[in-house]
Amino acid sequence: MISLSEIDTTVKRATKAVGFSWGIAEEVGKGISLLEMFGLPGLKNLNQYYKIYKDKKFQNISLISKSNISKISYCPITSGINFLDQIFTLKEFSEIDFENLAFPILFIPFLSRSSEIIGKKIFFKVDEREFLLNFNQSIFSNYLKEQIVIEKANKIKIIFLENENTFNENDWKELYSLSKETFVDESEELKKTAAGAGFTDND
Amino acid sequence: MQVQLRDPKVVMKLSKLGSFHQSKLSFLRSFLKEFKDWKYKRDLFELDENGYGRAVYSLTKNNRTYSLVCFANQINDEERSDRVIATKWDTAFALHDGIPTKKDLDRLNEDVPKQEIGRLSYKELTLSRANKSIRIFNHVVESLSQGIQPNKDKLMEVGYLYRTTAVYGSGKFGLADRFRIKNRDEICGPFRLEMMLVYLVREFTFDQVNHIAKQKNPRKAVELDKDICRNLGIGNSTGLGMAPFIINHPTLLNNWILARETSLKKIREIENVKDHEAELFKKLLKKSLKNITSWNTDSEFQKKKIFGLLKDMEKLINFINKGFNFKDKYSFNKLYLWCEINLKDECIEYIVSLMMEPYDKIINPLIKQMSVDEAKYFNIPTQKNIENLRHILEKNYSEIIKIDFSKKENNQNFWFISKNKEEPRLADRYMNRGAELEQPLAIARDIKILYERISNKKNSLSIGRFLMENNDLRHVVRRAFISENFPYAEIQDNIIGYKLMPIDMLRLKLSFFGAVKFDPRSEKWLRICMFQGAPLLTDLKSFDDGWIYNSLN
Numbered sequence: 061m062i063s064l065s066e067i068d069t070t071v072k073r074a075t076k077a078v079g080f081s082w083g084i085a086e087e088v089g090k091g092i093s094l095l096e097m098f099g100l101p102g103l104k105n106l107n108q109y110y111k112i113y114k115d116k117k118f119q120n121i122s123l124i125s126k127s128n129i130s131k132i133s134y135c136p137i138t139s140g141i142n143f144l145d146q147i148f149t150l151k152e153f154s155e156i157d158f159e160n161l162a163f164p165i166l167f168i169p170f171l172s173r174s175s176e177i178i179g180k181k182i183f184f185k186v187d188e189r190e191f192l193l194n195f196n197q198s199i200f201s202n203y204l205k206e207q208i209v210i211e212k213a214n215k216i217k218i219i220f221l222e223n224e225n226t227f228n229e230n231d232w233k234e235l236y237s238l239s240k241e242t243f244v245d246e247s248e249e250l251k252k253t254a255a256g257a258g259f260t261d262n263d
Numbered sequence: 264m265q266v267q268l269r270d271p272k273v274v275m276k277l278s279k280l281g282s283f284h285q286s287k288l289s290f291l292r293s294f295l296k297e298f299k300d301w302k303y304k305r306d307l308f309e310l311d312e313n314g315y316g317r318a319v320y321s322l323t324k325n326n327r328t329y330s331l332v333c334f335a336n337q338i339n340d341e342e343r344s345d346r347v348i349a350t351k352w353d354t355a356f357a358l359h360d361g362i363p364t365k366k367d368l369d370r371l372n373e374d375v376p377k378q379e380i381g382r383l384s385y386k387e388l389t390l391s392r393a394n395k396s397i398r399i400f401n402h403v404v405e406s407l408s409q410g411i412q413p414n415k416d417k418l419m420e421v422g423y424l425y426r427t428t429a430v431y432g433s434g435k436f437g438l439a440d441r442f443r444i445k446n447r448d449e450i451c452g453p454f455r456l457e458m459m460l461v462y463l464v465r466e467f468t469f470d471q472v473n474h475i476a477k478q479k480n481p482r483k484a485v486e487l488d489k490d491i492c493r494n495l496g497i498g499n500s501t502g503l504g505m506a507p508f509i510i511n512h513p514t515l516l517n518n519w520i521l522a523r524e525t526s527l528k529k530i531r532e533i534e535n536v537k538d539h540e541a542e543l544f545k546k547l548l549k550k551s552l553k554n555i556t557s558w559n560t561d562s563e564f565q566k567k568k569i570f571g572l573l574k575d576m577e578k579l580i581n582f583i584n585k586g587f588n589f590k591d592k593y594s595f596n597k598l599y600l601w602c603e604i605n606l607k608d609e610c611i612e613y614i615v616s617l618m619m620e621p622y623d624k625i626i627n628p629l630i631k632q633m634s635v636d637e638a639k640y641f642n643i644p645t646q647k648n649i650e651n652l653r654h655i656l657e658k659n660y661s662e663i664i665k666i667d668f669s670k671k672e673n674n675q676n677f678w679f680i681s682k683n684k685e686e687p688r689l690a691d692r693y694m695n696r697g698a699e700l701e702q703p704l705a706i707a708r709d710i711k712i713l714y715e716r717i718s719n720k721k722n723s724l725s726i727g728r729f730l731m732e733n734n735d736l737r738h739v740v741r742r743a744f745i746s747e748n749f750p751y752a753e754i755q756d757n758i759i760g761y762k763l764m765p766i767d768m769l770r771l772k773l774s775f776f777g778a779v780k781f782d783p784r785s786e787k788w789l790r791i792c793m794f795q796g797a798p799l800l801t802d803l804k805s806f807d808d809g810w811i812y813n814s815l816n
Contacts, residue, residue: 061385064442065434073680082703083737090641097442122731141734145727148646177642 064093067103075137078110084141091140091169098172098199101207105165108209109136118162126153133162133212140170147174151220158216161186165210171218172196183219186210264593266531268524268750272662275520275755281767282568282608285811286616287626288522288633289777291793294458296808297449298322303800305470306362310335312478314471317372319363320463320800327449329388329456330359331463332371335471343394345428345500352378352392354425354467358460360386360439378429378436379684385439389432389460393425393468396498400424400472403487407476410483412491419494419557422780422792424468426498430457445636453515453634454776461793465497466800489799493810496795499778502788504686506768507678510704510754513742514635517749519775522629523615524751529625530618531596540621541589543809547620548583550812551613552576554779562783564764568609575610620809640748643741645727649720652729652743656714659746659753663707664714666757674708675761677701689765689787707757709739779811 072089076082088106095102118135121128124146128134139161143150150156161167164186175182176196184191189210192200225232246254273279285292301322310316315337321330338351355376359367367386374381378392399413399421406413432454434440450456469492476484509516555576558569582601591597595618602611619626656664666673677698681688692698703709713736720729730737746752758768766783773781778791796813798806807813 061437063385063434063437064440066437081735081737083739083741084734086641086738086741090638142731145643145645145730148725148727173642 064097067096068093071103071106074106074110078113080137084137087141087144087170088137088166091166091173094169094172094196095165099204100165100168100199100201101209102165102169104207105163105209108211109163109166119160124150124156126155127157129159131160133160134158136161136163136166140167143167144170144174144177147177150174151178151180154220156218158218159214161213161216163209163211164213164216167216168193168199172199178220180223181221183217183221185215185217185219186213187215264532264534264596266528266596268521268528271659271750271753272755274524275751275753277754277756277758277764277767277771279608279612280754280771281764282612283523283771283774284613284616285774285777285779286523287619287623287808288519288526288630289775290452290454291458291462291777291797292808292811293452293630294455294462295797295803295806297452297455298459299803299806300324301803303803306330307368308470308474310471310474312475313337314475314478317368318467318470319368320466321362322459322463324449327447328362329459330361330363331460331467332357332359332363332368332375333464333467334372334376336376340397343397345394345426346502349428350380352376352428353395354464355392356390356460356464356467357383357387358389358456358463360388360444381436383437385437385443387438388444388456389430390436390438391427391430391457391460391464393427393464393497395425396421396423403472404475404479407472407487408479408484410480410485412485412488415491415494418491420559421498422494422795423496423498424472425464426500426790427461427464428500429504430460430499432457451634452630453519458776461497461499462797463800465495465794465797468497469495469799492799493802494796496792496797499773499791499793500784500788501769501773501791502686503689503765503769505772506689506765507687507702507704509768509772510706510758512637513745513752514637514640514749517752518633518635520751521749522633526619526622526625526629527599527615530622531593531599533595534592536589536594537621538589541594543621544589544617545583547617547809547812548576548580548614551617552580554812558780560780560782562789564766564786565781565783571607572609572613575606576613578605579610579614623808640745641741643726643730643737644744645725645730647726647744648722649717649724649726649729650722652726652740653714653717653722655743655747656710656717659743659750660707660710660714660755662755663710663757666707666711666760668708668711672761673757674759676759676763678704678759689763692759703738705757705759706739706742706753708759709736710743712736713739713743777811 068089071092072085075085075088092102092106117132119130119132120138121134121142124142168184168191171182171184172193173196175193182193184193189203190201301324304321306321307319310318315335318333319330321328334355336353338353342351355378357371357375374383383390399418402417403413403424432438444450469487473486555569555573560566602614668674674692676689677692679688679690679697679700679702690697716733716736726740730740765787766789769789770781773791776793778793779795780792781789783789796810798810
């Protein structure tokens with residue numbers, strides 16, 4: 061088995077070899093090892109992308125807006141880098157759309173890291189495939205079983221999810237009530253002495 | 264009294280870093296302390312009469328076992344080379360996580376002797392190989408088989424039976440990634456598994472010579488005397504491969520140096536040095552003279568340094584003998600300040616290491632802070648602005664940005680990865696081909712370019728927006744922001760300049776390993792010795808932590 065450290069190093073060098081800067085290569089190395097750790101086929105997608113990268117033209121996006129449309133497929137690496145770099149302004153949009161993004165799986169690590177930076181989960185929809193990026197701690201997806209290369213996504217949707225509970229107030233109350241069964245019902249004496257503090261704090 | 268940490272712009276100069284010595288913080292010493300109550304066992308020893316075959320040694324505590332798997336092979340003398348281009352070695356080793364099964368051993372038998380072209384699994388933690396010091400090895404075997412102990416003087420000229428030529432870890436060649444084991448308390452210090460491998464290899468070398476001698480002359484042979492064993496370490500040949508590590512791991516480098524600097528600061532802040540602390544310092548200072556005089560090298564560069572060190576040590580001893588009073592308040596601070604004025608770096612740094620010896624209570628907590636989760640500091644804070652970046656560059660790289668890179672001499676060298684061995688190399692930019700494939704290690708030059716590039720940018724421009732047009736400098740923007748929180752992360756020198764002494768970079772790292780007897784063979788590689796004087800596995804439960812000063816005495 062190839063280790064993540066080997067993946068990181070080799071991807072970094074390969075990324076430099078196809079023409080990206082060393083700084084971007086460092087980001088891609090980290091990103092692909094992250095995808096592989098989460099069980100997503102990052103290396104396979106990257107390899108396919110680099111096979112055609114020099115011969116085919118890709119759109120390099122600089123400033124990302126709410127809606128990003130291009131006739132030429134967007135490069136997932138420059139798009140990802142810029143997304144990460146602009147995350148503090150982009151988070152103000154609740155949703156961001158891309159049309160025509162090449163190799164969208166390669167965009168995921170940048171979103172995953174963005175999720176950690178802003179402290180919000182990010183929902184990522186690649187045509188019919190869905191991904192939930194959880195603060196760079198895990199990725200849930202209905203794509204995990206496929207392990208295939210996705211060369212292009214027609215429609216991409218990115219949604220910043222508000223930090224909300226997944227349960228309702230009643231669920232919480234019921235569980236809280238159960239947790240109280242571990243508490244001790246204090247006698248009057250204990251109420252006076254067990255906390256250790258004084259009765260007045262006027263000093 | 265508050266003492267300031269030493270200025271990174273002074274400490275992080277390569278000539279200073281290249282004068283560092285082993286200390287209580289060194290990884291091989293902290294490894295021994297951590298593993299002193301682990302149970303040692305020789306699980307397998309299947310060597311033929313010539314010492315070829317395989318062996319397994321293990322360290323166990325609670326439910327955790329680490330096993331060194333050793334393979335000793337026959338090679339021809341002309342095949343023996345310490346260079347990384349070698350393809351065969353006298354011995355090859357892997358540290359296995361747990362107890363290897365027969366299947367594991369057969370698998371490792373196939374791949375470990377191949378080293379870089381073999382494949383390991385996530386069950387292996389480190390990988391290494393070693394060559395015999397032929398003249399010493401043969402002399403020891405011959406003597407033991409005749410029933411006599413080897414000539415100590417001869418042994419001490421070299422100091423080891425074997426020298427390793429590489430020790431790999433952290434995911435190389437399929438080995439376990441660091442993340443798989445990072446939460447284990449016993450290996451929280453840097454390079455602890457590499458140290459374990461080398462230490463267990465040392466034990467194997469003694470068993471192997473005893474075994475061969477016995478096979479050679481069963482009636483007459485004796486075992487190698489335990490005291491002689493203790494005074495033998497494991498040699499190591501180290502080339503440029505190690506140098507980029509300290510550039511590529513800035514937060515880790517910071518934590519190593521910061522631990523050293525913090526311990527010095529705390530020692531200088533001690534108001535009343537206790538008698539036994541002063542006595543230990545003085546005792547080890549005197550013992551050091553013997554250690555230093557037994558430091559052999561043919562390198563003129565190193566000879567000069569050793570000569571200077573000896574002279575300075577004598578000067579210091581003289582100064583102490585002439586009435587320096589450890590009962591004075593802040594006496595270690597006074598002594599340190601005297602050293603700074605009167606001694607050269609080689610000796611100052613030796614004394615810094617020596618001052619740590621009486622102070623376990625200061626050093627031990629710092630050992631735990633010498634690792635780092637590098638991923639935590641990888642993100643560039645793109646919400647910050649050019650003003651922030653400019654301030655960092657002017658504060659942390661003030662010497663670097665004064666370097667004139669329009670001068671050829673300041674661009675003399677470039678670092679590259681050899682196609683042959685996939686290892687880092689250094690070449691002359693104006694004499695050799697390949698500079699277009701330069702590795703991103705010319706930090707000083709690229710920081711200077713960054714500083715010039717931002718000179719006409721608005722202070723309020725965010726880093727995110729700046730990077731849109733300047734991603735060619737992304738690697739140094741990241742480093743600059745790392746240096747904001749990690750003051751000792753950056754070497755304050757130009758490592759592509761004509762004055763570069765790469766062995767200074769190697770020595771810095773090796774001193775933290777705990778290596779001694781630095782013996783430069785050129786400006787690009789050196790030999791060292793590890794664990795010389797260290798307790799044997801059987802002594803581990805109770806040993807004197809100052810063992811390193813006992814060697815050869």
